[in-house]
Amino acid sequence: MPDRSGFETTVSHTGFTSFSCRFSGFDEATATLHVELIEQGRYGYPHWFEFEFDLDCLPMSPPDVITVSLGNAGASQYRNGWPGYRPYVERAKGWIRLDEGGTYQDGVFQFRVPLVGRRLRVAWYEPYDLNRMHRAVLGNAHEDTVRVTMEDDGFVCVEAGDPALPAVVLIARQHPGEVISSFFAEGLLDTLLAREGVGSEFFAQHSLVVIPIMNTGGVRRQLHRMDEAGIDYNRTWGERSAPTPVTRVRKLLEDGRSIRLFADIHGDEVSQVSYISYQFGRGTGDRDREPLTGFLSQLTDNCGHPVHVWETPSFARRFARALVRQRRLLIRPGLMADRYVARTLPCLSLTYELSAAEVTPDEAIRQGRRFATALAEMALHRVG
Ligand SMILES: [Zn+2]
Numbered sequence: 001m002p003d004r005s006g007f008e009t010t011v012s013h014t015g016f017t018s019f020s021c022r023f024s025g026f027d028e029a030t031a032t033l034h035v036e037l038i039e040q041g042r043y044g045y046p047h048w049f050e051f052e053f054d055l056d057c058l059p060m061s062p063p064d065v066i067t068v069s070l071g072n073a074g075a076s077q078y079r080n081g082w083p084g085y086r087p088y089v090e091r092a093k094g095w096i097r098l099d100e101g102g103t104y105q106d107g108v109f110q111f112r113v114p115l116v117g118r119r120l121r122v123a124w125y126e127p128y129d130l131n132r133m134h135r136a137v138l139g140n141a142h143e144d145t146v147r148v149t150m151e152d153d154g155f156v157c158v159e160a161g162d163p164a165l166p167a168v169v170l171i172a173r174q175h176p177g178e179v180i181s182s183f184f185a186e187g188l189l190d191t192l193l194a195r196e197g198v199g200s201e202f203f204a205q206h207s208l209v210v211i212p213i214m215n216t217g218g219v220r221r222q223l224h225r226m227d228e229a230g231i232d233y234n235r236t237w238g239e240r241s242a243p244t245p246v247t248r249v250r251k252l253l254e255d256g257r258s259i260r261l262f263a264d265i266h267g268d269e270v271s272q273v274s275y276i277s278y279q280f281g282r283g284t285g286d287r288d289r290e291p292l293t294g295f296l297s298q299l300t301d302n303c304g305h306p307v308h309v310w311e312t313p314s315f316a317r318r319f320a321r322a323l324v325r326q327r328r329l330l331i332r333p334g335l336m337a338d339r340y341v342a343r344t345l346p347c348l349s350l351t352y353e354l355s356a357a358e359v360t361p362d363e364a365i366r367q368g369r370r371f372a373t374a375l376a377e378m379a380l381h382r383v384g
Helices: 130-139 180-193 199-205 216-220 244-253 286-300 315-325 337-344 361-383
Strands: 016-018 021-027 032-037 050-054 065-070 088-091 094-097 103-105 108-114 119-123 146-150 156-160 167-172 207-211 259-268 274-280 307-311 348-355
Touching (some): 016 021, 130 146, 130 180, 156 180, 167 180, 167 244, 180 259, 180 348, 199 207, 259 286, 259 337, 274 337, 286 348, 286 361, 337 348, 348 361
Parallel strands (some): 032 065, 167 207, 167 259, 259 348, 274 307
Antiparallel strands (some): 016 050, 050 119, 088 094, 088 119, 103 108, 146 156, 156 207, 274 348
């Protein structure tokens, strides 16, 4: 039933608990749990699912394997990501990825989960909530040079190093369901803020600003793309009345400090590869472009999971392409963070999309670490 904020929370006598899904039945003959995504209509872009099911509520003894059937999976804009996708399940020692991929047919996504214990908890990706983010941030805030700002809405901004030095600014989770980006941010923070390691090289040349979770309201509500008001943060960067977290970051970017690099981290629901789309902001000098280009090429090399890097096409090129393909989705209204920054500041501005299908949480943390190491190496070369 809808609660006061208009959201449905399903906690029912069936033993099913979720913000993102509703229970729609259990078929004893096939041991199939039928659920549906809630985020629709006004809230748009359903895809994230996360729920808990108490097996003691079954009218039968629990089977060895349960099939989960997501009845309205076809409502997702990212439905091409369902075939073969392997969701996550919680076990006694933590979350693991299912070995077997799901199937997608006639708008229904189904996957099988071997049952262990009396409780089933599954999710599209390993959850990463505000508590984990707070632990990750505070666990790294051991030096005087690390400043953590925490707002009432759970928004956390980590600043480190000498603010007079050019800043690297990284934001994640504009889209709350793209949890993979917070794992990446955690890997980056762990690496740069560690007591020993590459951090000293980085901080000799740069300062750092990281916001691991932008859309805290959407994260609390288990929404996939929007916030509680149905707003897509990453289309509001040009608006005066943008959501508060966006205005906070804009203010920070424009408070007079020098920005060398801006990175907006996302998760891609469909792509089988991770990719970086970058552009240099107006007025970026050649002296700055060279090390930044070297930094980008480091990210494609030396890793088990290839990351494709390309320059963001101009609006005119995207528009022409969309006309040719008649795929209106390519041109969505509203200004994205990376474009906003490139229009405003002379720095490297990039969007990093991690493939949810290919990149596990551990690998996302590793990619965050690698990003941090490449930043430190860029700083080292600037000295030399
Ligand atoms: Zn996104």
